Amino acid sequence: MSNGFELPLRLLMAFRVLIDALHEELAERGHPDMRPMHGFVLQAVARGADSAASLGRTLGVSKQAAGKTVETLEGLGYVTRVPDPADSRRKTVVLTDHGADALRRSAEVFDELRARWAAELGAGRLDDLEDALRRMTPGELFRLDVPGWFG
Amino acid sequence: MSNGFELPLRLLMAFRVLIDALHEELAERGHPDMRPMHGFVLQAVARGADSAASLGRTLGVSKQAAGKTVETLEGLGYVTRVPDPADSRRKTVVLTDHGADALRRSAEVFDELRARWAAELGAGRLDDLEDALRRMTPGELFRLDVPGWFG
DNA sequence: TCCATATAGTCAATCAGGTTGTCTTTTATG
DNA sequence: CATAAAAGACAACCTGATTGACTATATGGA
Numbered sequence: 080m081s082n083g084f085e086l087p088l089r090l091l092m093a094f095r096v097l098i099d100a101l102h103e104e105l106a107e108r109g110h111p112d113m114r115p116m117h118g119f120v121l122q123a124v125a126r127g128a129d130s131a132a133s134l135g136r137t138l139g140v141s142k143q144a145a146g147k148t149v150e151t152l153e154g155l156g157y158v159t160r161v162p163d164p165a166d167s168r169r170k171t172v173v174l175t176d177h178g179a180d181a182l183r184r185s186a187e188v189f190d191e192l193r194a195r196w197a198a199e200l201g202a203g204r205l206d207d208l209e210d211a212l213r214r215m216t217p218g219e220l221f222r223l224d225v226p227g228w229f230g
Numbered sequence: 231m232s233n234g235f236e237l238p239l240r241l242l243m244a245f246r247v248l249i250d251a252l253h254e255e256l257a258e259r260g261h262p263d264m265r266p267m268h269g270f271v272l273q274a275v276a277r278g279a280d281s282a283a284s285l286g287r288t289l290g291v292s293k294q295a296a297g298k299t300v301e302t303l304e305g306l307g308y309v310t311r312v313p314d315p316a317d318s319r320r321k322t323v324v325l326t327d328h329g330a331d332a333l334r335r336s337a338e339v340f341d342e343l344r345a346r347w348a349a350e351l352g353a354g355r356l357d358d359l360e361d362a363l364r365r366m367t368p369g370e371l372f373r374l375d376v377p378g379w380f381g
Numbered sequence: 382t383c384c385a386t387a388t389a390g391t392c393a394a395t396c397a398g399g400t401t402g403t404c405t406t407t408t409a410t411g
Numbered sequence: 412c413a414t415a416a417a418a419g420a421c422a423a424c425c426t427g428a429t430t431g432a433c434t435a436t437a438t439g440g441a
Binding site for chain 4: 116140141143144147148151166167168169
């Protein structure tokens with residue numbers, strides 16, 4: 080087995096392990112409708128990408144795609160859209176209580192998962208792993224271009 | 231910033247960094263049409279998942295989806311389908327020269343990328359990283375259920 | 382001040398990749 | 412030998428993305 084093949088695969092699998100565990104937990108904690116994508120979007124909204132267009136830029140998708148996602152999220156009760164009084168073109172996306180709760184729970188679960196990894200690997204080795212990943216990936220955490228990565 | 235959030239994000243970013251670099255290189259080495267998905271499929275075919283149904287099982291998708299992907303790959307010249315003389319229900323998927331070349335080049339590039347990481351992190355730290363990931367992910371490398379992970 | 386340009390949002394058509402369900406043909410098994 | 416299981420194909424549909432076109436609103440420079 081070529082060594083080079085394993086690294087990307089393990090990275091993807093590790094990501095999936097965490098995300099699958101997250102959503103399993105989230106389903107049990109009041110958010111069975113949450114999809115992986117939604118977490119990223121809510122996160123981006125909470126960090127200030129509060130319109131379809133800026134969300135699109137942050138997530139690396141077209142504004143139309145971002146708009147559709149916001150619409151879905153609105154339907155699920157995670158966000159609402161309110162007209163921006165200062166710029167009547169814009170509709171500001173804001174988290175609902177439900178959305179804020181989803182984000183809080185996600186953070187909670189991610190912290191638990193990280194603790195589980197720390198217990199399994201040892202805290203030092205987990206820190207090393209994160210340091211290494213940080214070194215090999217772009218600095219800004221939220222310019223992730225997450226969708227389309229596969230196409 | 232909640233620590234737990236960073237780990238999955240860095241894992242995904244690291245994966246993307248490698249995959250994006252791979253396809254950039256691949257495009258310059260005669261495979262501009264290759265998509266991330268395709269590499270996984272060719273790899274699975276090369277490892278013996280040589281029919282739509284077995285491919286589907288290996289990749290964790292329906293046989294119909296696998297069939298469609300094979301069709302696409304056939305259109306791009308990476309594989310052909312030949313009737314199985316021993317079982318006339320089956321059509322064996324076989325790599326074309328072009329497909330085998332794609333796989334060879336991918337391995338080449340992945341090895342180069344891994345070497346780049348080793349140079350940046352130090353060989354020992356990279357080994358540690360892989361060990362840690364191996365510890366935290368399922369054993370079998372190719373039961374990856376890669377598609378649908380996002381939906 | 383006014384016009385040119387850029388931006389926000391929406392609609393519509395399209396695409397890729399996935400799903401389920403149904404069906405035929407062929408193989409395997411009790 | 413009959414029935415069950417498996418392979419492939421077809422159809423309808425879903426989701427999440429794309430591009431292109433269009434309207435309304437802001438903004439910045441002559």
